[in-house]
Amino acid sequence: MSLTRLRSGLSFSSPIYQLSRQVSSLPHPTPISATAVRFPLPRDPSSPPLTPPTRAKMVWCATHLNTRVKLMIKMLNLDDAAELSSYAIFTKRRQNVTTEICEAIIGAMCKAKRYNDALNLFHYFFNDYNLKPNISCCNHIIGALCEQNRLQEAFALYGHLLENAPFLRPNEDTHQLLAKGLVDADKLQSALHFVRRLMKKEDDVGSSVLNHLIRGHLKDDGDFTSAKRIFDVLKRKLVSSGDAQVFDLVFSFHGGDYNEIAVVKATFMEFWFEQGNDKEAMECYRTLAPKDFRMNAKTGNSLLQLFLKYGKKTEAWTLFNQMLERRNAQPSGFDSETCNIMVNECFKLGEISEAIKTFDKVKTVEDDDSQLCYGNILARFCEQGMLPEAETYFAEMSSKQYLIPNIPSYRTMIDAYCKAARFDDAFRVLDRAVEANLKCVATFSCLLFC
Incomplete structure (x- = not known):
């Protein structure tokens, strides 16, 4: 078969x-x-x-x-x-x-x-x-075009929204996607010109947009001075002051989201790591520590990946455990990617028992994130030829009341069974996949009239 x-x-x-x-x-x-x-x-x-x-x-x-x-x-x-x-x-x-x-x-x-x-x-x-x-539909397409380096088509759609679609107002997400596309394509000057025009029109130009300009300066020629200047512009834009102490005080008083600043500081950290200046990078990170802010998963995940990329394993695990401890009180500060980053790192280093231990700490909550975490560890087990472990966790996932194995999880198990020449088991899982799919769509033909 x-x-x-x-x-x-x-x-x-x-x-x-x-x-x-x-x-x-x-x-x-x-x-x-x-x-x-x-x-x-x-x-x-x-x-x-x-x-x-x-x-x-x-x-x-x-x-x-x-x-x-x-x-x-x-x-x-x-x-x-x-x-x-x-x-x-x-x-x-x-x-x-x-x-x-x-x-x-x-x-x-x-x-x-x-x-x-x-x-x-x-x-x-x-x-x-x-x-x-809505504008989110358009942003998805603009982002897709930028990912494919089809910038001319992305800006054509953006121009059409400005000129012919008054019910669709481009937002900061639109602008950061376009700025990112330009910087990724090594068109920093075009990105600077684009953002200057936005600021002149007083359009949405937040930290995500300016962070791409900072990244562009640091990437192209290591121009720290220009990058720092843009960071000061961002701080003045947020609280009308570029002074660090005044900024922190006023920003905190007004209830600002410090994640906006933390993501930018992560960009500077990567620059210092790339320069081999770990001391400066960690000093930049330590400026975040005294800040009592609700770190979201996006910020935390960026820092985790940064630490692991540059060999700061202890710092990565410390941050991960902090994010895990705050998970119940702050659900937005931990997601499936948080778990998968650390589990994958363990598998990469051959530390399988640590990967399982880490996953078992996370799997206690039955939600969409848990579904993706299960799917990830199943794939890692099968990559390592650890089919018995994959079977155990697949059975555990299937037994959960509020978890539904997704199609890639079924495919992972079928592929693994076929590789092991266990075709009867492969067909058994295939039947379960078809049954699960049919249950999801069975009621479609019985939809009620509005």
């Missing part, structure tokens, strides 16, 4: 450009004219335009559809999620929920780096069937 045949069993749906399951009867919504395309996005000539379902109920309940789509996304079954989301064109009466459906699937495709699928869905929803996006 071949691995290819087994894995094909996990293709629960056709590719997303064949959205054509039949459910009941209704004429298609009429697409807008091809000459009236609202958003200037490229089309991949190798991908046929998405087509709507051939049949559908008179009116789909947007809330129920939203729930189904997000459940499939949670299982990382993105093809089925995309197919279900295609029914959003029939739910225009609940515009806010309809837009939420579109944003969820486009964002999931971008997170999975399935950028062409995300572009096709954007065309389908907003150009072909004239649904209204």
Whole structure:
């Protein structure tokens, strides 16, 4: 029995450009004219335009559809999620929920780096069937284009939003994605010009935008002076003072989020580490220690990765344990990536028992993060040929009341069983995967009318 045949069993749906399951009867919504395309996005000539379902109920309940789509996304079954989301064109009466459906699937495709699928869905929803996006939908696409170094197309969409979409106001996330794209493409001067124009218009220019400029100065030529100057601009922008003591006092008094500053300091820390100046890097980190701020997971994870990258293992574990201790009181300060960073580091160093010990500390909470943590450690076990351990944790995950193994977890186990020539077990897991998938979509055909 071949691995290819087994894995094909996990293709629960056709590719997303064949959205054509039949459910009941209704004429298609009429697409807008091809000459009236609202958003200037490229089309991949190798991908046929998405087509709507051939049949559908008179009116789909947007809330129920939203729930189904997000459940499939949670299982990382993105093809089925995309197919279900295609029914959003029939739910225009609940515009806010309809837009939420579109944003969820486009964002999931971008997170999975399935950028062409995300572009096709954007065309389908907003150009072909004239649904209204929110700015987050557009930001996902701008980010995808920047990741592919398609900056001209990203700025074309941005310009279109400014000129032709008054209901869509670019925000700081839009600006930081574009600034990041320019800096990553070694276009620092263009990034500086872009941000100056934003500041002149008094648009959203926060720490995330300016941090990319700082990173660009430090990356290009190690221009610490210019980077420090931008940091001072940020501090003055936040509290009208660049003095360190005055800034900390006023910023704290006004309840500012010190994570904005911590992320920038992490950028300076990396610069000093790269220069071989560990003393200066750690001094920069120690300036964060006295600050009584609620460090979020994004900030903490950045620091963990930085410490591990530059051999500061003790500091990494100290920070990780602090984040874990504060987890119940501050859920936003710990996520699946926090766990996976440290578990993966243990596997990388061959410290398997420490990886298991670390994971066991984290798995006590049953939530979406735990699902991703289980999926990660299963993959690490299978990479090491530790199938019995993988079986134990997969069974444990499956027994949890509020955890659903996602599609990659099923695939991991099937691949491992096939590699071990245990094809009966592979088919057993495949049957369970199909059953779990069917349970998630079974109620779809029973959606209520709104």
